[in-house]
Amino acid sequence: MVRQALAAFRACAGGLSVEQIRTKVAREVAVSPRQLTAMLKERTGRSFADLLREARIERACEMLAETDQTVAAIASEAGFCDQSYFTHVFQKIFKTTPKQYRDTARGQPATPVSVTVAMPKSLPRKCKPTRKSNRSPKIHSRTQDR
Numbered sequence: 096m097v098r099q100a101l102a103a104f105r106a107c108a109g110g111l112s113v114e115q116i117r118t119k120v121a122r123e124v125a126v127s128p129r130q131l132t133a134m135l136k137e138r139t140g141r142s143f144a145d146l147l148r149e150a151r152i153e154r155a156c157e158m159l160a161e162t163d164q165t166v167a168a169i170a171s172e173a174g175f176c177d178q179s180y181f182t183h184v185f186q187k188i189f190k191t192t193p194k195q196y197r198d199t200a201r202g203q204p205a206t207p208v209s210v211t212v213a214m215p216k217s218l219p220r221k222c223k224p225t226r227k228s229n230r231s232p233k234i235h236s237r238t239q240d241r
């Protein structure tokens with residue numbers, strides 16, 4: 096039953112929400128979503144989210160090695176919300192970037208990664224630095240009424 100669940104994970108790793116995948120996989124192995132989660136945790140020692148993340152990364156690795164899609168497109172197709180999170184998870188697991196993994200998988204020498212930071216012309220309101228005041232902060236003292 097666990098093998099069947101893991102195979103179902105791999106088949107539907109991308110494009111659906113976590114709850115949709117949990118429901119779909121549970122239906123395929125004829126248990127409730129809650130039972131599926133408990134069974135996987137008991138038998139593998141890993142959470143549903145960890146197993147799903149692993150299946151998504153496996154799918155992304157296949158696409159990196161076999162297609163010329165952009166990393167952003169692969170991240171989206173594999174089921175990650177954005178390229179930044181995908182790269183973060185990928186680097187945590189493989190200790191390399193998706194681009195370097197692709198180059199290595201294709202037998203090409205890995206290209207050095209240059210780090211460039213492009214700052215936006217205007218920051219969103221919540222990110223703008225606060226204005227400093229020339230006034231000194233007020234000091235409140237507690238007085239006791241007697």
